[in-house]
Amino acid sequence: MDKRLLVLILSSLLLSGCWDELLFKDVTIVPLAGMEGGDDDVHMTFAFPVFDGNQIKFSTSKGKGNSMKEAQMNANYSTKEALNLSKMEVLLVSEEMARDDLYQYLDNVYRAPRNRLQSYMALVEGDIQTYFNPSGDLQGEVSNYYTELLLTGKIYTYFPPANLQRAGTLLLENTQDLALPYLRIDEEGLPQLVGVGLFSGKDFTGHVLERREAMLATLLSGEKGKFTRFSYKLENDEKENELTFDVLKVKDNWDILNDRIIIRMKLKATMEAFPDYHHNTQAVEKQLSEKLTKDFNDVVGKMQEAKSDMIGLGRKVQAFHPEIWNRGRWQDTFSELPITVEAELTFRDLGILE
Structure with a gap:
């Protein structure tokens, strides 16, 4: 009996460990990503923290490919470690890309088991690169700015829930359409939340509800925020x-x-x-x-x-x-x-x- 117990204990040691372990020291965590382009020409921009002496600064890496996944893989060539989206907080999408079946571009990131489905999503007006390097004073890091901006919008009922999980679900739904927060660069060079962009099926319609209208629509949808x-x-x-x-x-x-x-x-x-x-x-x-x-x-x-x-x-x-x-x-x-x-x-x- 004692031999059997000993063999069982030793065998359990061989089974310990995690076969799919991923160490953060081996990857570059990406809190902010942006997507633009179109069919077979997807352009991705990734913002991530880097250490510069005693300071933490944000750097960007770009990649392009036939899909979001391929663009991410190509962007890896200009970083020290592989880019990892498991902790992504915000995904910005060009309004032009969203006009033609947004889901086809989100499919890989939506189904990837490691990715964070609660990441915020937002549409942006104009060149997406200006949102990674805005001319205005953000008074902080660029990824934190968007996270706090969208969190405030959610709390104050400026838009219904707008995360990757909800977007992926509603883009495949035929009984309700998606609405995403809509950002625009203001006269001071700062990205501002101006309303919500309306989708019809999988396509962005080009119609934007201004902030008060977006709040009323959010109340109609039963998604009231804290305030x-x-x-x-x-x-x-x-x-x-x-x-x-x-x-x-x-x-x-x-x-x-x-x-x-x-x-x-x-x-x-x-x-x-x-x-x-x-x-x-x-x-x-x-x-x-x-x-x-x-x-x-x-x-x-x-x-x-x-x-x-x-x-x-x-x-x-x-x-x-x-x-x-x-x-x-x-x-x-x-x-x-x-x-x-x-x-x-x-x-x-x-x-x-x-």
Whole structure:
């Protein structure tokens, strides 16, 4: 019995270890990557930290090939170690590349078992190289800038979840379309989040919802962030003042009847700034409800124009209304349906003064 136990213990030592071990000291970790180009001509740019004396600086490496994987392999020739995307935080994609079947370029990185699926994704306007070396003062490292910029956008409901996993899923989905944060270089040379780019199927449509529109669309999609803050100008005693409020809770109810879709949005909010309004809250609520109703409907109209169902209406139609779903390609059907949004806003409280 003792011999058997000894043999078992010794055998277990031979089985220990990890056959697919990957040491970070043998690879170059890439926190930021960018992709541009087109069919059989994919250009990749990778930003990664390097040690320069006692300082850490960011260097870039470029590669091109028929696919993202081949471009990455070719970029390895200009680095000391192989580039590794397992810790990638942000992937930037040229809007021109995204116009023609984005998934074909993402397939390799989406299915690779080591890659981080929670990496942020964003569309960029113009030459992608300017986003790796912007002329403005980033006040920090370039990869950290984009990570913090997109994290802030997510927290403040500027866009729905925009990571590699969600993008790969929705690009293959036929009941909901993808929407990605859209970046642009401002006059000071700094990359700024200006809204969301709308997809129809696997293609970027070229339509961009500006920031307020993107926030409203994100609320319609049921993807509210931690904060959702709006400012509206209201009339009060023949004066026009600006009121700022934060949406605390959203409850929606969707009715589909006789090919007509009605989305009822009930928003609970609190005032952040309320000059001369706290004595007549009902009138304020009425004005804001009317303005929100108009803005919600304008946003839905822009989504229909782009044939982009980023709010996931197709999922409800497919599940409960097959007679509508079976008419043809959902994006075409979505663009033609009469859709109305009715918004009702009420304030939960008025702050410590009340």
